[in-house]
Amino acid sequence: MNIMSEATVEKALDQKMSDANFKMVGKDVSVYYGEKRALFDVNLNVRKNTVTALIGPSGCGKSTFLRTLNRMNDTIEGCRVTGKITLDHSDVYDPSVDVVELRARVGMVFQKPNPFPKSIYENIAYGPRIHGLARNRDDLDAIVESSLKKAGLWNEVKDRLHEPGTGLSGGQQQRLCIARAIAVSPEVILMDEPCSALDPIATAKVEELIHELRANFTIVIVTHSMQQAARVSQRTAMFHLGNLVEENDTDKMFTNPDDQRTQDYIMGRFG
Amino acid sequence: MSGYLIAALALAALMMTFVGCARARATQNGAAEKTHSRPIYHGLNAAIWTGVPAFIFLLLWLGGQNSVINQLVIASFPGAENLDPSARSLILSEIRQVAAGNIFKEPTPEIQAAVAHLKSLQQISTVAMVAVVAATMAIGAFLGYRVIGNRYRARHSVERSVTYFMMFSSFVAIVTTLGIVASLVFEALQFFAKVPVTEFLFGLRWEPQIAIRADQVAGQGAFGVLPVMFGTFVISLISMIVAVPTGILSAIYLTEYADRRFRAAVKPLLEILAGVPTVVYGFFAVLTVAPAVRSLGLGLGIPSSPNSALAAGAVMGVMIIPFISSLSDDALAAVPRAMREGSFALGATKGETIRKVLLPAALPGIVGGVLLALSRAVGETMIVVMAAGLIARMTLNPFDAVTTVTVQIVTLLIGDSEFDNPKTLAAFALGLILFLVTLMLNLIALRTVRKYREKY
Numbered sequence: 001m002n003i004m005s006e007a008t009v010e011k012a013l014d015q016k017m018s019d020a021n022f023k024m025v026g027k028d029v030s031v032y033y034g035e036k037r038a039l040f041d042v043n044l045n046v047r048k049n050t051v052t053a054l055i056g057p058s059g060c061g062k063s064t065f066l067r068t069l070n071r072m073n074d075t076i077e078g079c080r081v082t083g084k085i086t087l088d089h090s091d092v093y094d095p096s097v098d099v100v101e102l103r104a105r106v107g108m109v110f111q112k113p114n115p116f117p118k119s120i121y122e123n124i125a126y127g128p129r130i131h132g133l134a135r136n137r138d139d140l141d142a143i144v145e146s147s148l149k150k151a152g153l154w155n156e157v158k159d160r161l162h163e164p165g166t167g168l169s170g171g172q173q174q175r176l177c178i179a180r181a182i183a184v185s186p187e188v189i190l191m192d193e194p195c196s197a198l199d200p201i202a203t204a205k206v207e208e209l210i211h212e213l214r215a216n217f218t219i220v221i222v223t224h225s226m227q228q229a230a231r232v233s234q235r236t237a238m239f240h241l242g243n244l245v246e247e248n249d250t251d252k253m254f255t256n257p258d259d260q261r262t263q264d265y266i267m268g269r270f271g
Numbered sequence: 272m273s274g275y276l277i278a279a280l281a282l283a284a285l286m287m288t289f290v291g292c293a294r295a296r297a298t299q300n301g302a303a304e305k306t307h308s309r310p311i312y313h314g315l316n317a318a319i320w321t322g323v324p325a326f327i328f329l330l331l332w333l334g335g336q337n338s339v340i341n342q343l344v345i346a347s348f349p350g351a352e353n354l355d356p357s358a359r360s361l362i363l364s365e366i367r368q369v370a371a372g373n374i375f376k377e378p379t380p381e382i383q384a385a386v387a388h389l390k391s392l393q394q395i396s397t398v399a400m401v402a403v404v405a406a407t408m409a410i411g412a413f414l415g416y417r418v419i420g421n422r423y424r425a426r427h428s429v430e431r432s433v434t435y436f437m438m439f440s441s442f443v444a445i446v447t448t449l450g451i452v453a454s455l456v457f458e459a460l461q462f463f464a465k466v467p468v469t470e471f472l473f474g475l476r477w478e479p480q481i482a483i484r485a486d487q488v489a490g491q492g493a494f495g496v497l498p499v500m501f502g503t504f505v506i507s508l509i510s511m512i513v514a515v516p517t518g519i520l521s522a523i524y525l526t527e528y529a530d531r532r533f534r535a536a537v538k539p540l541l542e543i544l545a546g547v548p549t550v551v552y553g554f555f556a557v558l559t560v561a562p563a564v565r566s567l568g569l570g571l572g573i574p575s576s577p578n579s580a581l582a583a584g585a586v587m588g589v590m591i592i593p594f595i596s597s598l599s600d601d602a603l604a605a606v607p608r609a610m611r612e613g614s615f616a617l618g619a620t621k622g623e624t625i626r627k628v629l630l631p632a633a634l635p636g637i638v639g640g641v642l643l644a645l646s647r648a649v650g651e652t653m654i655v656v657m658a659a660g661l662i663a664r665m666t667l668n669p670f671d672a673v674t675t676v677t678v679q680i681v682t683l684l685i686g687d688s689e690f691d692n693p694k695t696l697a698a699f700a701l702g703l704i705l706f707l708v709t710l711m712l713n714l715i716a717l718r719t720v721r722k723y724r725e726k727y
Contacts, residue, residue: 075612107617108612116610
C-alpha cells in the first residue's frame with residue numbers, strides 16, 4: 001500500500017515535472033495551404049533544453065509544423081493554422097500576440113544559409129539593433145563576440161568582421177546564421193534541415209554546435225538524415241503524410257519504435 | 272529585279288534544304304559506320320552554301336554598281352575633266368533625273384547622249400548581276416550537295432555559320448553607334464574651327480541667333496554652353512526630385528505590400544504610362560501644368576514666366592516614374608525570399624526588413640535604374656521644347672523659363688540653315704556634349720550595378 005502510493009506519487013511528480021518541462025505545446029495543430037490540408041491534428045510537445053528532431057519522408061509536414069511554432073507560415077499566402085500552440089503556456093496564435101516579439105523568442109535557422117549581403121559584424125548586429133538590446137557600441141561588440149563564440153565561429157572570423165558574410169564558406173555561413181539567431185537571445189531555436197547544404201565536415205561542426213547549444217536553448221530540428229537525428233537529438237518525432245506517427249525518446253525510437261511505419265522508415269524501406 | 276533575285280535565292284536555299292536532307296538520309300541508310308550529323312544539318316548546310324555567298328555578292332553588287340556607273344558616265348561626258356566636283360555632281364544628278372523621267376527643261380544633246388549611255392550601262396549591270404549571282408548560287412549548291420556524306424561534320428559547319436551571323440548582328444548595333452558618333456564629331460570639329468573650344472565650354476552667354484545672310488539683322492552671337500547645360504541640369508534635377516521618391520516608394524508598395532490583384536492591375540497601368548508619347552506629355556505640360564505653376568508662383572509672389580523649369584521638370588518626372596518604378600520593382604523582387612524570411616525570423620518588422628535588408632540588397636539595381644532614368648531625362652526633347660523656354664538664363668528660380676541642350680539643338684536646326692555657319696554647326700557641338708554626358712551616366716550606371724551586385 002505504502003509502496004504503491006509512493007510509486008503513484010512519483011509518477012504524478014514525474015508527470016508534473018515533465019509538464020513544467022514542456023517549453024512549447026502543440027495541440028490538435030492542423031495547417032491548410034488554401035484548400036490543401038498539410039497537417040492533421042498534430043499533438044507534439046517540445047521539452048525545455050532538449051533537442052527534438054522531426055523526421056519523415058519529404059512532404060510529410062515536418063517543416064510545416066516547425067514553421068507554425070514561430071508563425072513563419074504567416075508570410076505564406078493562403079496558409080491557415082488551426083489548433084493551439086503555446087509557448088510557456090501562452091497561445092502564440094492569440095490575436096494579442098505580437099508576432100515580432102514571438103519570433104524574437106523563437107528564432108529560426110534555414111535550410112540554405114541566408115546571410116544578409118552585409119558584413120559579418122552587421123549580420124550579427126542586425127537583430128540586437130532592431131530589438132534595442134545594446135545600449136552602446138561596446139555592448140553591441142560584446143553581443144557580436146559572444147554570439148560568434150557560442151556559434152564556434154569567432155576564431156575563424158575575428159580578423160575579418162567587416163568583410164561580407166556572403167564571402168564565407170557554406171558551413172561558416174550556416175554557423176553565422178546560427179550566431180545571428182543566438183544574438184537576439186531566443187528561448188527556442190528552430191532549425192529547418194540546417195545541414196542539408198553542407199559537406200560532412202561542416203555538418204559535424206554544426207552538429208557539435210547544436211549539442212553545445214542545448215544547455216542554453218531549446219532546439220527543434222528538422223532533418224532528413226537518420227544518423228543526424230540519432231546523433232543530436234534526445235527526442236524524435238516521426239511524421240508521415242501530414243500525421244504525427246510517433247514521438248519518443250531518440251534511443252527508443254531508433255532501437256525499438258512503437259510504430260511499424262517508424263521502423264520501416266528508419267530501416268529505409270520507404271521515404 | 273533584285274527583289275525577284277532575293278526571292279529566287281530564298282527558294283533555292285529552301286529547296287536545297289530538302290534535297291540535302293534527302294541525300295543525307297539516303298547515304299546514311301545502310302551505312303556501316305556511325306554518321307556524324309543528322310540529315311537536317313546536311314540540308315541546312317547545303318542551303319547556307321547555296322544562299323549566303325550569292326546573297327553577299329548581290330548586296331556588294333547593289334552597293335557598288337551606282338558609283339561605278341557614275342564614274343563611267345561622267346568619264347564619257349564631253350569636257351567633264353575640266354569641271355570641279357560639285358559641277359560634276361550637278362550634271363550627274365541632272366542625267367539621273369532625266370533618266371528617271373523627271374524632265375524640268377529640254378535636255379541638251381550631250382545630256383541626252385549621257386542618259387542613253389547610263390541606261391545601257393544599267394542594263395548591262397543588271398544582266399551581269401543576275402548572271403554572277405546565279406553562278407555563285409549554282410556553284411554553292413553543287414559544293415554543298417557534293418560534300419554530303421557520313422563523315423562530313425555538317426552540324427559543326429552549320430553552328431559556325433550561325434555564330435558568324437550572330438556576331439554580324441551584334442556588330443550592326445556597334446557600327447551604327449560609331450557612325451553616329453563619327454558624324455557628330457565631324458560636324459562638331461567644323462564648329463570648333465569657327466568658335467574656340469574654351470569659349471564654347473566655359474562661356475556664360477548663349478545667343479546663337481546670328482545672321483546667316485548679309486541682309487539679315489541679328490545679334491552678335493555668343494556660344495557659351497554653360498547656361499544651356501545649366502537649364503538641362505535644373506530641369507533634370509526637378510524631374511529627379513519628382514520621380515525618384517515616387518518611383519521607389521511605388522515599387523516598394525507594389526512588391527512588398529500590395530496584394531496580388533492590385534499589383535496585377537497597377538503594373539500594366541504603369542507600363543502604359545511609359546508608353547505615352549512624349550509629345551502628349553508636352554501638351555499636358557504646356558496646357559495644364561505650366562499655367563497652374565505660373566499662377567502658383569505669382570500667388571507666392573515669385574516672378575514667374577508662362578513657361579517654367581518647374582512645369583517641364585515635373586512633367587518629365589512623371590514621364591520617368593515608370594522607369595524607376597519598374598527597374599526598382601525588378602531589383603526588389605530579385606532579392607531572394609530567404610532574405611525576407613531570415614529577417615522576419617529574427618523578429619524584424621516588415622518596415623525594418625525593407626529598410627535594412629531589402630533596400631540595401633536591391634540598391635545597385637535601383638541606382639542603375641535611377642541613372643538610366645536620369646540619362647533619359649537629360650536627353651528628353653519634346654516636353655522641354657513645348658514647355659521649357661528658349662532663352663538661356665542661369666537662374667535657380669524654378670518658376671522662371673530656362674532652356675535645355677535639346678531645345679537649342681531643335682531651334683538651331685529649324686528654319687534657314689547653312690552648314691558652314693556656326694549657328695547651325697553649334698547644334699552638333701551641343702549634340703556631342705549631350706552624347707558625352709549621357710554616355711558617362713550610362714557608364715556609371717553600368718559600373719555601379721556591376722560593382723555592387725550582391726551575391727545572396
